[in-house]
Amino acid sequence: MLRPCERNPAILARVGLEIDHVTKRFGATIALDGLTFDVPPGEVFGFLGANGAGKTTTMRICLGIVAPDAGQIRWNGLPVGDLPRRTWGYLPEERGLYPRMTVLDQLVYYASLYGRPPDRARREALAWLSRFRIPDYADRRAEELSKGNQQKVQFIAAILHDPDVLLMDEPFTGLDPINLVLLREAFMELRDRGRTLIFSTHQMEAAEAMCESVAIVDYGRLVAGGRLRDLKRASGRQWIRLALDGPSPAPDWLADLRGVDAVRRNATGTELELQPGGQPAAILAEILARGATVAEFAVVEPSLEALFIELVGRPAEDDVVMLPASASASGPAPGSAAAGRA
DSSP: OOOOOOOOHHHHTTOSEEEEEEEEEETTEEEEEEEEEEEOTTSEEEEEOOBTSSHHHHHHHHTTSSOOSEEEEEETTEEGGGSOGGGEEEEOSSOOSOTTSBHHHHHHHHHHTTTOOHHHHHHHHHHHHHHTTOGGGTTSBGGGSOHHHHHHHHHHHHHTTOOSEEEEESTTTTOOHHHHHHHHHHHHHHHHTTOEEEEEOSOHHHHHHHOSEEEEEETTEEEEEEEHHHHHHHHOOOEEEEEEESSOSSOGGGGGSTTEEEEEEETTEEEEEEOTTOOHHHHHHHHHHTTOEEEEEEEEOOOHHHHHHHHHSSOTTSBOOOOBHHHHHHOSOTTOTTTTTO
C-alpha cells in the first residue's frame, strides 16, 4: 500500500512548493479535501488525476485566482499571496490567446505585463518561435494557427518573463509526437536552469518520461506522492514486457497463464502483470511450450499508467463526479480506490 510521504525537517529543507492541507468547496461540492503534498524545487513534477480530481483548482489557488477555504500554499516558505506575480508562469488548458492579434505582438504584450522590456521580450520571443519551428508565424494572427501551434505560442507566453514556477494544465493538448519532443526538450532546459515545472496530464507515457516526482490525486485527496522510482518499488508489483512474433502478437491465452494477474496490450507490445509470487521463468517456459516465438521478454517495474490504475481504480481519462461536502466528510465514494487507503 502506498501512502503520502511524511513531512520531516530534512525534506522541508529543500521543498519549493508546499500544498498544506488545502480544502476548497464550491457550494455543496468539495473539490479539495485536505490536499497535502510537496514539490521539490528545480524538478519536473507530475500532478496526476482524472478530470475533476482537483488539479486545476489547486493551480488556481496557487495563482491567487481562487482562495482556499482552509489550508495554505507556500513557495520557499512564503504564502503565495506574499509573492510577486512574476514568480508564476501559467499555461491553462483552455486557449487564452487574442485571436486577431499577431503572435509576436501578443507575446511582447504578455511579457510586458511582468515588466519585461519590449526589446528584450521581442528578441526572446523570436528565439523561442525559431526553436519551436514556427518563426514564420510571428506576424500571423493567432486564429490562423493550428491548435498545436497555438499551444506552443501559449507555452512561450507563460515562460517569457522567466518565472520561478511554471504551472501547466494539460500542456500536451493538440501536440503531435514531434512537437511533444520539442516541448520536452524545453522542459529539461528550464529545469536545468533551476526552474520548477508542474504539469497535469492524462498522457502517462509523457509524464513517466519527464517527471522525477509525482502526486496522484482522486476526489480532491492525495492518493500517493513522492519520487516516481520509489512509488514503483513500493508497489511490490512485477510486470513482464512481452513481444511475440507471428500472426497474433497478443493471443488470448496469455491471460490464462499461471501466475499472470492481468494482460494489457498497447502499440509497442504486451504487458503481463504478475500475481504475488508469480515466477517469470515459469511463465516464459509455458509461453514457449505453447509454440510461441518470443521476440522480447523483460521483467520490469510497473508503468506509471499501471501504477495509476492500481491506486485510483480507473484510467486517468475517466471523469470524477465530485462529492457533496457531506458525503466527502464521511469518506471516499463507495468503490473508489481511495476507500481503504485514506
